[in-house]
Amino acid sequence: MADHVVDGANGFVASHLIGALVARGDSVVALARAGEEVVRRRVADALTTLHLNPALAEKVQVERFSLAEPELGTSTSEVFAEPCTYWHSAALITFFPRREAELHAVNVVGSANAAAAFSRHAKPGSRYVHVGTAYQHGTTQGKALEQWPEYGHPSEFRNDYEHSKRTAEVDLSRTELARKGAVLVARLGVMVGHSGTGRALSDLGIYDFIRVIALFARRTPGERVRFVCHPRAALHLTPVDGTVDRMLALAAGPLDRPVRHLVPSAAVPVTDVFAAISRHLPVELVAVTAADVEAEPFGRFEAIVNMRCKFTSPYFRYEYGFESHEDAEPPPVTPRILDLLISWYVREGLPE
Structure with a gap:
């Protein structure tokens, strides 16, 4: 039986990871700010998504913790009683402005606290996995490489979230932990639901975009809405089930390549995403260039929708490449899987 410690346990990725771990018989300590009932419910839901027994959530040991405290606000002697794989998944994910200080406190200082606590207390043979984002590459041109990053100025990123995740990786690269080769950085793509059913317990990323579109489409059906897109814009949509499988395999293998991109080799064109949404909601989404909008400015309805989507639509304006x-x-997300993801969320995930 292997031992694992997972922080941010009630998060989308972490809850599915914990579900997969307990289902194979591993021992898991789940660290979360949320209460025990919330964590077990999230893990049970994740187990259901993964077609596993939700009752296995009762096997998880849940402990309160705080990234704001150097010792994580928990009993480190108990958490690190055995050699373990520590999964640092906890993060603040928001694209809203004026949250820079909060993002820095959680994603940068909090990540440093987690790595430091692990370094002080983890038993020999333990491993540290930092869950990051492939989009920490920011708006830098060229392919993002699987290597430790250099510091980037905030102006090089679409939002403060990306900048905070880059800074956390830079800080981790300078630790003794990284120099000893006991670290894996797993950079994830745009997380989506289960590849077999489309089920998703998340309102982030593409789901936030769908939710906004649905709000306007149902109020004013039949409208056309244009978004400025790069001609080759595509999203690295990453199903949670395949992601968890890859995370488990990489964390158990050699750590000679500490930075890894867990993204499909084939991204999904934004035009395909728009077409799938338009099939399931009474709206026509259209990808256009900036020159198109200059020639035919947004109408009032289009302008309002674009304003409400201003935190996710910037991701349509770049071409991304990840080593x-x-x-x-x-x-990869095939057309069939994409339709499952969109249709499930429109049917089951949207607020009433």
């Missing part, structure tokens, strides 16, 4: 290798690539 990746077959052992880290989750299966």
Whole structure:
């Protein structure tokens, strides 16, 4: 039986990770700010998504913790009683402005506290996995490489969230922990639901965009809405089931390549995403260039929708490339899977 410690346990990725771990018989200590009931419910939901027994959530040991405290606000002697794999998944994810200080406190200082606590208390043979984002590459041109990053100025990123995740990686790269080769950085793509059913317990990323579109489409059906997009814009949509499988395999293998991109080799064109949404909601989404909008300015309805989508639509305006290798690539999102993801969320995930 392997031992794992997972922080941010009630998060989307972490809850599915914990579900997969307990289902294979591993021992898991789940660290979360949320209460025990919330964590167990999230893990049970994740187990259901993964077609596993939700009752296995009762096997998880849940402990309160705080990234704001150097000792994580928990009993480190108990948490690190055995050699373990520590999964640092806790993060603040928001694209809203004026949250820079909060993002820095959680994603940068909090990440440093987690790594430091692990370094002080983890038993020999333990491993540290930092869950990051492939989009920490920011708006830098060219392919993002699987290597430790250099510091980037805030102006090089679409939002403060990306900048905070880059800074956390830079700080981690300078630790003794990284120099000893006991670290894996797992950079994830745009997380989506289960590849077999489309089920998703998340309102982030593409789901936030769908929610906004649905709000306007149902109020004013039949409208056309244009978004400025890069001609080759595509999103690295990453199903949670394939992602968890890859995370487990990489964390158990050699750590000679500490930074890995867990993104599919084939991204999904934004035009395909728009078409899938338009099939399931009474709206026509259209990808256009900035020159198109200059020639035909947004109407009032289009302008309002674009304003409400201003935190996710910037991701349509770039072409992304990520270095990746077959052992880290989750299966791609095919047209069938994309339709499942969109249709499930429109049917089951949207607020009434």
